[in-house]
Amino acid sequence: MSLVCTICGHTWETTPPQAVLISRNSRVAMYDIDGEVHSLRRVMTAEQKHNRWHKTKKVGCEFCFPPPEPQPVEHEVVTAPSASTNSIEKPEIEDDDESLTSMQMAFRRINRR
Ligand SMILES: [Zn+2]
């Protein structure tokens, strides 16, 4: 939370200790600071607004919708399974052929008996 003067634009982290309150309403507080009148308005950062107001996600808030992080590793992960599935499919077909031949062998044995 920081403070900004709506008159001159000067900002403060907190209300200066020498500030003398002149008047206050819900939005701004008029202070006499070092002999000058400043109208201080509380300003919240985007993260403070997010933590206070964004119970549900709000479009345009970088904390509700953080920008996607670049992940160059993802390309390697995508290409790897497609190559491995090709190598897996071939042995499965060979296994089926072997099981078929073994079944045919079994039937032949049964037919012989
Ligand atoms: Zn000012």
Ligand SMILES: [Zn+2]
């Ligand atoms: Zn937010």
